[in-house]
Amino acid sequence: MRLQTRKILDRAFTGSGVLAIILMTAALLILLTPMFVRGSGAIFFTATVEHRRIMLEKFDRGDRDAVERDIRSARAAREPVYRAIAEFERQLAAGDAAPRRLYATPLKDVKKALSVLFGPEPGRPRPMLMRDQYGQARWDRAQVKLARVLCREEWDYSNPAKAGVLVLKPRAADFAGTPVAEIFPYLQQNADRMLLPRRTVYWQFLTDVSFDSHFFGGIWPEILGTLYLTLGAMMLAIPMGLIAAIYLTEYATESRLLDLLRTCISTLAGVPSIVFGLFGLAFFINTLNVSPSKSVLAGSMTLALMILPTVIRASEEALRAVPRTYKEAALSLGAGRWHAVWTIMLPAALPGILTGIVISMGRAAGETAPIIFTAAVSVGKPLAVWETLTQPTPALSWNIFNLATEHEAVDEVRHVQYGLVLVLVSLVLVLNLVAILLRARIAKRMRV
């Protein structure tokens, strides 16, 4: 080959390598940026007076006087709206039946839209569900709901051969010439006075329990559940995996059976996680009865089974990578086999073993399928340590799925879902970072 061709080929290869890396970085950024931006919206957002009211009434947080002053001032600003509606209702009650019938539904709709925005009308009995007890706590959601008050959505089906077209009809037109017509421009101009939006850092999102199936509050039960499940899985998988790896590398004599065993372990690593989940349900819960219902214990056992092959293989590789001479030197100095493994082989293999462990920890934290049937529930309290033996728990991975599909009002709890994703992804990132740092540190120490 001529020098010129080789140079061109070389350059082409370098170019495609750089391109691949750029593409990968871009993909990662495209994936992670929205996760972090939207996820942080669960903690950093513009909160309305309703948020501060919830904080005060449910958690006794915030400056009571200041919040109460805010509530009073918001109430005062909303007052003209309710007054206009009451005035119109009085007029209707006193007047003819025809306008009463005409305005009944539009008026009911306006009142409903208002109660979604501001919470129940003052003086009304307190609703049972917390989502009806308070108005919109987030300014972004409040603006969506305000738009629903100002305009009603109507679908124009005039062309039956085509799908309907969404038309926004200002409600002010429905009430033209009545006292209620005035509330719409008033609402538009004074929304911030009625809701008092303020930038907020709701860091307690991470440590609060959730209220009314995630409509309000934080995600502490989910975080704690994931921590329990992951730690439990590690407590079971690390000793078993290490012992198996030591046996496979140091004690077992090479044979066909051993090869078969290795193949089995590798195959186990490739089994889909949902199969582990069903196995956990059938074996741990229905057959062994490790707990009376789904529980963190059963979930941890299932997760431990799932990551066991990874832990074994990683530890095995790490032990195998330790130079034979280390062990031989130890043995020649009179150390027993176990002593040599314990004092020489394991410390030398530690960086590799730890990396394997931390990476499988990240996997255990993020897996959903194994815990659906063995440990995870949609709502539940944060558990005390001993309760993990018998009780199920919400968990980050499962609740992301739950809030994205099963929840009855997905759009209202979107920010919670994003928050859950952010926490889970951060958790896995931090675990991987820890793995890298640990490895670097131990490797450095070993070299000295």
Add this chain to the structure above:
Amino acid sequence: MKTVKTMVAGLVAIGMAAGSALAENANKIVVDGSTTVGPIAKAFAEYYMGSHANVNITVSESGSGNGAKSLLNAACDVATMSRPMKNSEKKAAQDAGILPIETIVAMDGLSAVVHPSNPLANLTIEQIRDIYTGKIKNWKELGGPDQLIVVISRDTNSGTYESFETLVMNKEKMGEKVEYVGSNGAIRQRVMSTPAAIGYVGLAFVDGVKSLTVNGVEATPATVTSKKYPIARPLYMYTNGRPKPGTPLQEFITLYATPDGKKIIEDTGFVPVN
């Protein structure tokens, strides 16, 4: 060294004993089953724990079929179901030494839902059946726009699916193009985002989608109670045996009959029973 080991072993033993003792005494109710009943169960759990802070009620929504299986395996205290227990399940329960006791907690109307842009307002039961068997393929055949119908159904583990099968399908099989999803919420999501879709959900899941009248009757609390709405059905909670009076389980399972319970059922969108 030895003393340390003994101490550690002793501590572990004590810890485990205390753990299991506490676990035995823990007040907990495990609720599993229907995604339709989910909103009621979750709201009841929150309400009950509000006044009984020492009780932990966990709710999972995995489908009525799973709820029944869970109860048969004694893996839950309350199985929420959107269909009655089948004879085969009752038989299996008997064999397992479980006595399923049925409580009807609320009434629900199965709503046929479409995207809000769909101009149709009413479908007869026969038309719905024909859509699901695949006989009607295009909205045009029903007087709508020229679009192939995207048919969404619950999976076969679902009580809503079985109710639909009994009340609408009349022993006919669903067509091949039907798309199965795992929860009421998922149907709602799918229909909300697909202009040509049709699905069926419980009354608490009609926000943001267009609920059609069936045989000319709108699904409202009144028509569901009077059985005028043709595809109404009860919602159940099953327990193993009758719970002892005064226990949290008994109080939880009878919440539906209290004034507050009825209010909660109404606010979630379902119809309380008298």
